[in-house]
Amino acid sequence: MHAPVCFDFNATTPVDExxxxxxxxxxxxxxxxxxxHDHLYGWAAAEAVEEARRQVIDAxxxxxxxxxxxxxxxEALTTVIRSYFGYHGWYRKKIITCATEHDAVLVPSRHLCARTGVALEILPTDRAGRVDLDRLRDSLAPAPASLVALMAANNEIGTIHPMCEIAEIVHAAGGLFLCDTTQAIGKLHFDFEASGADFxxxxxxxxxGPKGVGALLxxxxxxxxxxxxILGGGQERGVRGGTLNVPGIVGLGEACRLVQEKIEEDVPRMERLRDRLEDGILSQVPEVWINGDQSNRLCNTSNLGFKGIDGRTLIxxxxxxxxxxxxxxSSGHSGPSHVLKAIGLSDEDAYSCIRFSLGRFTTQVEIDYTIDKVVASVHKLRRFKSVRA
Incomplete structure (x- = not known):
């Protein structure tokens, strides 16, 4: 095993060979x-782009x-949010999201609310990070012209939202459903058509896959x-202008193909390793808790709180x-995680939490090494704290 060991795969992943x-x-x-369109180089590039697009479609x-x-x-999320509001008729429209949503939704929503006066409702969640679906129905009732933006799975605590149920509620009220599925793909079985999401x-x-490329579905x-x-040359049927990043798009397509190929293997393996990590730590360290919905969360994500320990010091x-x-x-922001605050943690407890996110290449050897490191560091820091007290 080669150190350092990475357990931050929700932030980004290495490019598969x-x-x-x-x-x-x-x-x-x-x-x-x-x-x-006039020569072989362009034709080959265009063909590669369309093959990659087919791979995304199929996967x-x-x-x-x-x-x-x-x-x-x-960019995809901002495009939908900005498109929905348009350039007029703001007073007739509303966006509904939740307090644990990613800043890629919260920031543009708040920006447009401040600039236009469009209605914005941010729903609370419970201690596990779940949205009350009855509260969502009530929020939609007086404002049928609504865009509901709720993620499939939370990037910090892993809680999975019921996409199909949310879609049914939104569509019954005449709204549109934007689902940030960024963290879900490859970590649960995702079928766009079956999910009911509009975007x-x-x-x-x-x-x-590579950084700097993705897609709006x-x-x-x-x-x-x-x-x-982005306006320009009419690329992507006028949805997004600019010269296409052909190598990146090819990488996106192949990455999606591999998700489809590896999902049956990756999900149970990461879940088994995640549970081993948690069991190893919780069995040896007192006053540790798991954030998120333990019965319905991403297979690779474990957000642990260590009572009385500053997470940054532990890292x-x-x-x-x-x-x-x-x-x-949001790591450049001051203050505790907005997700952990939204699920009801105090500032002190929120600062004591660490996210472990496993990946396709995580090994059991790395899990066991990390258990030993976490246990030793927590005991050391608590002893030091008790001596100073």
Missing amino acids: RVLRAMLPFLTGEWGNAFS LNVPANGVAIMSGAT ATVSAHKIY IRNGLDDEIEPL RDMHDIAVSTRSAC
Whole structure:
């Protein structure tokens, strides 16, 4: 085993070697612009893009014209939110989300609310990070022209939302359902058509593909709801302008193909290793708790609280274990995790939490090494704290 050991796969993943091999020809020999329609280089690039699009469609069960390539999930989410509100009629529209949502939804929603006065409702969650579906129904009743933005699975605590039930509630009220599926793909069985979502997202770098490329998934008949954030040459059927990142798109397609191929193997293996990690720590360290819905969470995610221990101090003491205290996208913010605060933790308890997120390449040897490191560091820090007291 080689240190450091990474348990931060919810932040990003390494590029799978099979993905890299698929990409390499389009970085050197096949380097054409997919919008160059007059010669072989452009034709080869365009063909590669469409093959990658087919791989995404097949892996995630998306309608034939339902994949719009973007730079990642953040752009895809902002595109839908901004498109829904448009440039007029704001007073007739509302967005509904929840307090544990990713900043990629919360920040643009709050921004548009502040700039336009459009209605915004942020639903609370319970201690496990679950949304009250009756509360959602009540919120939709007076405002049928609503966009509901709720993630499939939480990136910090792993809690899984019931996508199909949410979709039924939203559609019964005449609304649209935007589902951030960035963390769900590859960690649970995801079928876009079956989910009921009107829009969903994928980022290649979360599924062992390259950074800087992803896709917006669009239900049939909803293309007209999308107004591009980036205008230009008419790429992606006018949904997103700009020269296509052919190597990245090829990597996205291959990463999605591998998700489909590996899902039956990856999910139970990561769940088994996650449970081994938790059992090993909880059996040896008192006053440790698990955040999130323990009966319905991502197979790879374990968010643990260590009573009386500052999580950042614990991470520094375990210097060769790469873990996090919060989402990578909000790690530059001051204050405790907004997700942990939303589920009811005090500031002190929120600061004591660490997220362990496993990946496709995590081994049992790494799990056992990490258990020993966590146990030793927590006991050491608690002894030091008791001496100082």
